[in-house]
Amino acid sequence: MTLADARLGELLTICQVSGHGAFRRRLLEMGLLPGTKVTVKSVAPLGDPIELLVRGASLSIRKEEAATVSVTVNLTQLPRSSHQ
């Protein structure tokens, strides 16, 4: 599964950042490393881009690039903040 098709509010763990070149490097440098926890917080009203919550910060990337980040659903911890 990738970040592009994750459900809102689900707690995820990054397993791989594919993609290439400068943008992949930038994602890594912003802290999207394998093992990092991430949540898709919202989707822009026009369907793109999406907003991520990672390392306590809100980052926005487009779906096209979100599709390069593969994630697994974190089963041990259920999201607490998604149904407030």
Next chain:
Amino acid sequence: MTGMGPDLVSVGVPQKQSPPVVLLAGNPNTGKTTLFNALSGESARVGNYPGITVERRSASIFVHPHKGTRQKADLVDLPGAYSLSARSPEERISLEAILGLAANPEPSLVIVVVDAGQLPRNSYLLLQIMELCVPTIVAVNMIDEVSPRPDMADLSARLGVPCIATSARKKQGIAELRGAIDAALLSAKAPSPSLAYPAGLLAALGKITQALPTSWKLTEARKRPVALWALISLGDDELRDIPAELRAACDEVRQVRGEFDLDMEIVRTRYAWIEERLHQGQSEGASNPPKRPTSERIDRVLLHPVLGFLVFALVTLLLFQALFIAADPLIHLVENCVSFAQSLVVKTIPHGWPRDLLAKGIIGGVGNVVVFLPQIALLFAIIGLLEDSGYMSRVAFLIDRVMRMLGLHGRAFVPMISGFACAVPAIMATRTLERQRDRLLTMLVVPLMTCSARLPVYTLVIGALFPPSHLWGWLPIQGTLMVGLYGFSIVATLTAAWVLGRTVVKARRVPLLLELPPYRVPHLRSIFRMVISRSKDFLREAGTIILVCTVVLWALLSFPRAPDPSPPVVSNVTSSVIPSPAQTASTQSSPGNVQRDVKTKPIIERSPGALLGRALEPVIKPLGFDWRIGVGLVGSFAAREVFVSTMALVYGIPDSDTDAQVPLRERMRTERRKDGSRPYSPLVGASLLAFFAIACQCTSTLAVIRRETRTWRWPLFLFAYTGVLAWVTSFAIYQGGRLMGLS
């Protein structure tokens, strides 16, 4: 803010030739600029980084490297960045400034500003800077937003650099930061973090260090971090002046070790170091409840599919209101002051060209400059509020889908939409865009938007040449044309952005990576300072060009001088003069269709401007324009609305601004050629409207682009491409219309 002032340099301190340089670095949204203001007082200067048109703000501060002495130092605000690694020239600025490369002076100290609530992520840039072995201190800013407060002594020990808690907005910790700057300048101690890079990577770096150019004058300790920088930056970049040898060495290492793992290895090692120091392991992140619940709640409304767009529409509307309606009284005030000064000059100085030069050339020129200030100030105040509150990022988030179709960033929305008011402030607003290419593309298309200066021309032409009747009995022709012109300009702008973005300013698509910072109450003082500095900047640089152009245009249309004000005579054209109140005063000559003799031509007709207008005639004739429109076009370079008064001047209608429109409209409507045909038919009107909608005949726009790009190349390109496009469009309309049997 204690004891600052230019007169306080203590006597007897030996002044070195160049004062020490202190850099201010940090991620975006860390309050870096507010801290810069708090440290620098009111003395900021704005310039450009060497070799690149990215704004460089610097200020003189006083430092006390030795007890009891005082010395000036240069504080330089680096562009906000998440990392030192670079793929574009503007991203490379920070590295060059820190290393003292490319005409940058070698800095004595770097202050890294971090957000106290975002320590781990902000530490990535900090660590990169520390690796470069440059004396570093950390301002842990926005400390008032976190609780409990981290212990600074503990944090300093962990990170190996002095950390000072600050809140730039609340002016907390500024004195302590000053103390730390002094101490750091005295000790000049550089950090040396030890990172556990994989042995294989370190071995491979050897090759790259050997390929580093000697002109970079790197110390032994800096070679490895710079080699790492080259390795991670080169390969997918747009950097210039990188020796081929260095590229080759990096390529080789990337191939051997695999690019994929290489970037990961480097970034991972750094984050491992950070997490080890900050005791925040992998559980950090989304598993934590959101730290800023207020921002979350606001976002639930502002990013809502329906409500969010409503608010967005409202903000856009407010922007329009401010630029059109709020700026209007101020613009009128400027105009009134200008006319008052002009009338004062006319009253006090005897008739002659010096009087006209002063009144129309110089005072008029100054007016042409100052008249932009209300819109510039308002636009930048609004941009400041949007940026500072955190809403600008949300605007980009909401509208990115649309803007990316044009190959632009969502942030380009505000400058684009401001183009409806005036291209000049809109072009200045492109500074909020990060990429130089995006700025350029926006600058090149914004002048196509229907700005408010075009409106008087549209009103004149539509009013004069199109009947106030309805099409099919219900569609008002004049109103529809006006709406149509707005629609036309939007389509033209979008098309131009699409085409130019794929040709002239072609660049690789850069994916969006946008931080949505927490909402904060805007810091009004900082915004006010920015508005003042932008306005000054405009007056000083673009203003000079605009003033000179106005004087030159005045001279073109005013020489040689006629001995007396004389009635207008138009050769070759018979006029059916319907005397209007304004006209009767000067031209009570020809009742009926009588061709007037060329006895006394009006000044303007023998002026170089008229010669230009006539010289233009062969070029503009296929568009249906006569030489008088040519003169009007020349005059409209001062500002588009000057077209109206220049046309009035050609017809000898007394130039009284407000009243000129009515008689001029009559004249243009009733004008007949010898054969009785109308020189200004609706078809000519349509052609003229199209020309004005597209052509960038506005020296102010060209001047401000020259100011922003530091070269005449882009303003000239803009002038040429809009000119050709306008000509072709008008040609198609006029000749097409004639083919269809219209006259």
